[in-house]
Amino acid sequence: MAEFLMPHLGADMAAGTLRVWHKKPGDRVSRGDIIADVETDKADVEVEVFTSGILEKILIEPGTKVPVGTVLAIIRQEGEVIPEVSPRVSPEAPAAAAAVSAPAALALVHEEGRLRVSPVAKKLAQELGIDLASISPTGPGGRITREDVERAAQARKAAVPETAPAPADRAARIRQAIAAAMARSKREIPHYYLNTTVDFERALTWLNEENLKRPVDERLLYGILLVKAVALALREQPEFNAVWNEGQVILKPEINIGTAISLRQGGLIAPALLKADRKPLGELMKEFRDLVQRARSGSLRSSELSESTITVTSLGEQGVEGIFGIIYPPQVALVGFGRIEQRPWSVEGRIVSRPLITASLSADHRVSDGHRGGLFLNAIERLLQQPEKL
């Protein structure tokens, strides 16, 4: 038994319309006979059959358009009996190349409040811990240039004589950047501190089960649950996802969580997990692993260092119980997590042993008050009770 298929009749033909049958069931056909007319985009084409035999059954009626490869008729060999067959449509030809998206329009609307700064200047300012907003640009069109940043660094050095000249090697330079940022934070930001204890039982059990289902290189660390909880909590308390700029707070539309990563030779760097509230845990974990690897090999992009809208630091592994962190300017909050510790905990009046974590918040009192800080911490604690929803 042979199937007569809708033939592929031209370079870009995907389907054809059966116009006329030149044979009827029971007729004898031989290789090379014209069996039907098929209409393609170009014209009506006489179609030959490649197998000889008796035309058993016609499956597609004239006037029907079907994709190339669809069975149109069945041809039986002499004396062969054929069971009942339903018309089978062959799978669609592989899709043509993905449609190319049109290039975005070129209307460059200069975002209000956005600084014009050359890439190299932005990178240097980040490393030297200089706030770009504090620099008066001399470049063409009001652009901040590398010289402007260097001049600002010199001016600051004069104002604070004891800091050593910018050291050559990277670790020392990072140390100097942290020192500058922390000193400025303490000088300018009125910190207030809150902490709460989080019952981590459900989160850990869910995590263990989840990791059993995942291949080894997609396993999750508990830290990523903390990051996601903070990100989702920020949706409820947006004033903690902001920056302080020239005397007023600017709420940030995107939630980019700066994740504190300790470097081998000492020092700390907090690159951003961008849009952390919108990404599933698996993706966040993958990006986090990549950030750690690139942070420790010194190949982070300058944008990743300057787009965090809040910072999260977890010192549990170092055995620390609670954290009273210093906020990274220009951010307005920092969330810290201590170690997971089995401690007595009352559940519905009974004392039981539970894995507990101390979650602490350092926040800028110019921007938020303790009342909002408490709501923020409670939101984090509540979200961690439903890990499957993170």
Next chain:
Amino acid sequence: MSSASKIEPTVQGTAREHQLFLLREMLRIRRFEEKAAEVYSLGKIHGFLHLYIGEEAVAVGAMQALNANDRIVATYREHGQALARGTPANSLMAEMYGKVTGCSHGHGGSMHFFDISRRFYGGYAIVGGGLPIAVGLALADKMQHHEGIITACFFGDGAVAEGEFYESLNLAALWKLPLLFLCENNLYAMGTALARAQAQTNIALKAQAMGVPGESADGMDVLAVEEASHRAAQAVRAGNGPLFLELRTYRFRAHSMADPDLYRSKEEIAEWRTRDPITTFTARLRERGLLSDHDLANLENAVAAELAEAVQFAETSPWEPIEDLTKDVCTPEVGKL
């Protein structure tokens, strides 16, 4: 043909085996093209496919006049030339499937068969594009004093409208190059009949105007093509400069698979089918008692087996790994010449 050289008419008295061989070669081409059309309709071959059905006598006849180290340049309708030259059907079918075992590693497809081991310098898809290449090959042989080696350049009546046709004939004649121009005049350049494209339709006359002596032959008669090609090749081999052979033939199928063939009448096609190079030659051999039904059945079975194996080879051959995408763009060993 220049009257000076006297060519020994070896063709008429050919032994029976030779004529059966000619028939077999034409059958191989005919069945190969039918199989190509079949697998094309099943979506196994894509892009363009230009079938040689009806013109078999030209490739088979002309090929008999060429030696192993002669050079050949053809066009995108070159399945017949490649098969007649000896490139295995397996590697041609695999090439049309796009497999790495294809004669061009899947890079060329139906229009660009290459086989340097047989000095087959390829199919060219730009009409007339191969002629200057053939001129260069013949120039190289002349400059290196490769006595007795000629280049045969196949092209169609369509190329006669390209500037490169006149430039190439002129340069070959000017420099007396060992080049045999073989024009397969199948009366149509895709959808344009010769008379609707050429004010002067006597192509051989055009060649003479460019300084290249020319002659015409019946492209549907394999023995006539063989005889004319032998005479021409001997003359070119003798160093008398280029020659032009117009072989009048006809393609029974459309220009390519996508062509609805609206520009020719059914009657015209039917009339030319009565001069099918295979059926007419088979009848002639039968009349002379050189071919029995048994012989013909054996030929058909042998050809069918060869083609079944070719399809199987193409189906099971591997694809070229993507990592080799740009491997052949440049030649790796630099400076080693």
Next chain:
Amino acid sequence: MKKKTTYREAIRAALRQAMRDDPRVFLMGEDVGRYGGAFAVSLGLLQELGPERIRDAPLSESTFVGAGIGAALGGMRPIVEVMTINFSLLALDQIVNNAATLRHMSGGQLSVPLVVRMATGGARQMAAQHSHSLEGWYAHIPGIKVLTPATVTDAAGMILAALKEPDPVFIFEHATLYPLEGEIEERIAPVDIAKAAVCREGRDITLISYSASLLKALQAADRLAKDGIEAEVIDLRVLRPLDTATILASVTKTHRAVIVDEAWRTGSFAGEISAQITEHAFDELDAPVSRVCSAEVPMPYAVHLETAALPQADTIVTTVHGLL
């Protein structure tokens, strides 16, 4: 022992040496023989080497370039001279569809060891049809090399290097460079044809150019030095393959770049270089990459208009000041 010579005579010496050394090498092109070459490059070679090796071709650019490809396939080492890049448009099909393509399309069976030379560029009041600068088109094509000698040493040495290549090499000689004076060795040696050259050190900005435009870049650099601006000048020498490493090393040092290219700005090869700098050295830039190209006009005949259309040293200087 070096001897004084010109760009044109250096090429002639290289052609003579190549043909003396290798019987497979021959020169083919319009009026290269009896006339001695439109730019007198092959003057006298016909008398020295004979009509077999110095072949005047009829005005059939497509066919004698195609014949060059065929002869290369047939075992020769042809040097085809297309009088000017303007006439090479008639041979583009042979160049793009055959010369550059045959190796890959044949699955690696064929190599086309062909050298093609042509004059290029304007600035001689030849008007639109004789003043094109289209090397960038050729540098777009995979499968061939594109050389743009700006010095006498490169003009001679690149021919010998090109003849050793197994794939097609296109050499563009700017028409105004032929009388350029310089020195070459008695016995010419092939030069590198993969690397760009830093022909002037500098720290404030990088000027990137090739062929005749390079001389304008060097003039601009001299003038900038008087204003205390140290410009680094790079001679690309080779457009394909492009030596991106040398370009990026310089831009990382100077943080600014201007590309000088006689082609029309839109779709120019300068555009490709600018894209590569922005892609690979974005964080090093203190200003956008700038380009000094020809005005987008069919080259006018009148000298004051042609001068205004072409890149000039002072356009380069004003562009540099705009970036600092």
Next chain:
Amino acid sequence: MTNEEIKNTVLRLLGTVAPEADLTKLKPGVRLRDQLDIDSMDRLNFVIALHKEFNVDIPEADYQKLETVEDCVNYLVSHAGSASKA
């Protein structure tokens, strides 16, 4: 693979996770966490490396069986067996 080969491979993989560590001074019996500055991320990368190298699946529950270099070697000998890559 012999114990010695497994040990060398384990040390090599440790080196990729903690490049600055001086592997020659590592005491095989002492907890890795007490000798090297490695955190949970490094441990995860180490487990992934062992998985790829020895084709052995290490559930989180077994982490405390991999505290020292000796533990790792014993664990791998009993779990990986012949499946490990040559």
